[in-house]
Amino acid sequence: MIKESKQEYLIRVAGPGDAAAVTALFKESYPLLMSQAYDKATLAAALEVMTTANPKLLASGTFYLAESRVGQVVGCGGWTRETPGSGMVHGHVAHIRHFASHPDWIGHGIARSILALCEREARLAGIKQLECYASLNAVGFYGALGFDSVGSIEVRIGTGVTLPSVLMRRTV
Numbered sequence: 570m571i572k573e574s575k576q577e578y579l580i581r582v583a584g585p586g587d588a589a590a591v592t593a594l595f596k597e598s599y600p601l602l603m604s605q606a607y608d609k610a611t612l613a614a615a616l617e618v619m620t621t622a623n624p625k626l627l628a629s630g631t632f633y634l635a636e637s638r639v640g641q642v643v644g645c646g647g648w649t650r651e652t653p654g655s656g657m658v659h660g661h662v663a664h665i666r667h668f669a670s671h672p673d674w675i676g677h678g679i680a681r682s683i684l685a686l687c688e689r690e691a692r693l694a695g696i697k698q699l700e701c702y703a704s705l706n707a708v709g710f711y712g713a714l715g716f717d718s719v720g721s722i723e724v725r726i727g728t729g730v731t732l733p734s735v736l737m738r739r740t741v
């Protein structure tokens with residue numbers, strides 16, 4: 570699918586071969602955009618883990634990329650039945666995973682487009698509710714897309730640091 574925008578991009582399913590490009594995107598996006606909401610020390614510890622692409626997500630078939638006309642990966646995000654961290658599956662609930670847009674492409678509707686695709690695919694797979702662990706800087710984004718804040722949570726990143734976040738939900 571090609572989205573009309575000031576800057577055009579194509580959305581496609583990710584694969585294991587996209588690991589380096591997705592890691593590069595996280596390294597461009599997270600440190601800059603998350604610094605609006607977290608202090609340097611918390612972020613530095615979390616980003617060490619967060620900026621590496623997750624091979625399981627890349628191979629899931631439900632993780633998507635936005636690619637520019639010149640083949641640069643400028644956005645990503647996906648969904649899984651597995652709960653991040655525990656890996657548990659709860660009925661008709663799916664989890665929104667690892668959304669990021671490149672700072673040069675913010676506000677072009679990339680994350681909205683990928684989320685719409687997640688919602689459509691999840692609904693077709695029988696999912697009734699989407700959940701996400703929203704980083705504090707992304708609460709406004711998820712709110713704009715119809716998610717409700719359920720409460721504050723601490724998300725464990727790797728084995729050490731925890732990141733203050735918000736549990737958000739939306740019916741599909």
Ligand SMILES: CC(C)(COP(=O)(O)OP(=O)(O)OC[C@H]1O[C@@H](n2cnc3c(N)ncnc32)[C@H](O)[C@@H]1OP(=O)(O)O)[C@@H](O)C(=O)NCCC(=O)NCCS
Nearest residue numbers: 602668669670675676677678679680681704707709710713
């Ligand atoms: C959150 C993020 C993915 C949004 O990406 P994006 O491609 O700029 O989002 P879109 O352009 O699709 O925005 C969709 C809507 O959300 C709104 N929105 C986006 N970010 C917002 C924010 N921080 N606060 C309030 N609203 C926001 C936009 O205004 C837009 O609404 P509109 O269509 O009515 O104008 C991006 O800011 C990002 O990569 N952040 C860093 C990584 C991160 O925190 N990821 C989430 C982890 S849980």
